[in-house]
Amino acid sequence: MTRVRIDLFSSLDGYTAAPDPMADNPMGEDWGPLTAAYAATRTFRQKVFGDTSGAGTTGVDESYAAAFFTGVGAEIMGAAMFGLHANPDDPDWKGWWGDEPPFGCPVYVLTHSAPRPSIAMVNGTTFHFRSGAIEEVLAEATAAAGGLDVRVGGGVRTAQEFLRAGLVDDLHVGIAPIVLARGNRVWDDLRGLEHTHRVTTEVAESGTIHVTFTREEQR
Amino acid sequence: MTRVRIDLFSSLDGYTAAPDPMADNPMGEDWGPLTAAYAATRTFRQKVFGDTSGAGTTGVDESYAAAFFTGVGAEIMGAAMFGLHANPDDPDWKGWWGDEPPFGCPVYVLTHSAPRPSIAMVNGTTFHFRSGAIEEVLAEATAAAGGLDVRVGGGVRTAQEFLRAGLVDDLHVGIAPIVLARGNRVWDDLRGLEHTHRVTTEVAESGTIHVTFTREEQR
Numbered sequence: 001m002t003r004v005r006i007d008l009f010s011s012l013d014g015y016t017a018a019p020d021p022m023a024d025n026p027m028g029e030d031w032g033p034l035t036a037a038y039a040a041t042r043t044f045r046q047k048v049f050g051d052t053s054g055a056g057t058t059g060v061d062e063s064y065a066a067a068f069f070t071g072v073g074a075e076i077m078g079a080a081m082f083g084l085h086a087n088p089d090d091p092d093w094k095g096w097w098g099d100e101p102p103f104g105c106p107v108y109v110l111t112h113s114a115p116r117p118s119i120a121m122v123n124g125t126t127f128h129f130r131s132g133a134i135e136e137v138l139a140e141a142t143a144a145a146g147g148l149d150v151r152v153g154g155g156v157r158t159a160q161e162f163l164r165a166g167l168v169d170d171l172h173v174g175i176a177p178i179v180l181a182r183g184n185r186v187w188d189d190l191r192g193l194e195h196t197h198r199v200t201t202e203v204a205e206s207g208t209i210h211v212t213f214t215r216e217e218q219r
Numbered sequence: 220m221t222r223v224r225i226d227l228f229s230s231l232d233g234y235t236a237a238p239d240p241m242a243d244n245p246m247g248e249d250w251g252p253l254t255a256a257y258a259a260t261r262t263f264r265q266k267v268f269g270d271t272s273g274a275g276t277t278g279v280d281e282s283y284a285a286a287f288f289t290g291v292g293a294e295i296m297g298a299a300m301f302g303l304h305a306n307p308d309d310p311d312w313k314g315w316w317g318d319e320p321p322f323g324c325p326v327y328v329l330t331h332s333a334p335r336p337s338i339a340m341v342n343g344t345t346f347h348f349r350s351g352a353i354e355e356v357l358a359e360a361t362a363a364a365g366g367l368d369v370r371v372g373g374g375v376r377t378a379q380e381f382l383r384a385g386l387v388d389d390l391h392v393g394i395a396p397i398v399l400a401r402g403n404r405v406w407d408d409l410r411g412l413e414h415t416h417r418v419t420t421e422v423a424e425s426g427t428i429h430v431t432f433t434r435e436e437q438r
Contacts, residue, residue, distance in 0.1 A: 012392075012430060013406030014233040173231075177418040177430065181410030187232030191400030199396040201422045209420050209428055211231060211396065 015183035060204035073148025234402035279423035292367025297377035
């Protein structure tokens, strides 16, 4: 059965980096410290950085990183995460993920802007632009996932929209042991999530705290 | 050497219960879930509830609970934590800690109200009321601690005042695996605390996440 998954990065004080597509460093200076332990894993080095040497950490962080890349058949993301706002008037703009986006599956981009044609990229990634209700988009993504999972990839506001609507089966938050005091708040308005989902907590060798919320019942 | 210590309870989303001294349940309904793992430890059952049976958990939570009660020679707290606002016009009001407060040392209550005489309680607890700068009160508490540590006991706003002033050597935050979405924010304005203090993270059998910030240099 398809499950709906979200992975988020947070600081101890509940912030994730606030991306700014217009800036020179669109993910912001806080993204590096937030994701440093993940970037050091063998899986991320291979999948994201193309490092085929096998180098990278192999502990608890790696187990979450490996799971991150396994079993996703479709992805949903907000318009900002695609980069739609960076070139709103260019119908040929393919987002800021480059010529080889790392998804390898259909990606549904939520947008309220005018309809845009889908964009087929390499390696199985196709961007679709949808303006319907999130439940409708999720139904389409679920059908496209062919029994694999649907990931709600972000940003954090899109993730919260799905969480608050009760649409998420598996939430994983990787909490870096740092205090940011600024950014986008990860946890807003999720009071009592531990009552609808089973919670686990675990600390990696890096000091990163991994929290998971798992809904036992299938949707 | 005396070190300045703070212990706080937090939810995953960075909230601690907001006490309301005027309410029937002055610590609020969230205090129980926040502190449940601590209340279950052998040390807390003995020290706070008077349970001399030896019952209670003996794992990671217990190790922090035992440390909590060790080596404190003086305590500093805000007026609200003493309960000063509950009976502001009664000079005989001894706070809401009852006839046998659990401190066993001098307690310095920060207040901007009119001077009040000190109150000697049983078991070595004496409440002193001070309206000076926190650095002055800390100097007096340090002298009174006789080489033991000074605890800044709370509430969270008082704790933050000391943290932001760079006066705290050891911070321990016990994070319960729950989402509150309301209360007093624990972490505000502490960006970069991991640069001045060494951070450790650890998960207890209860799922509680223990985070410590330790300043290596003596003040």
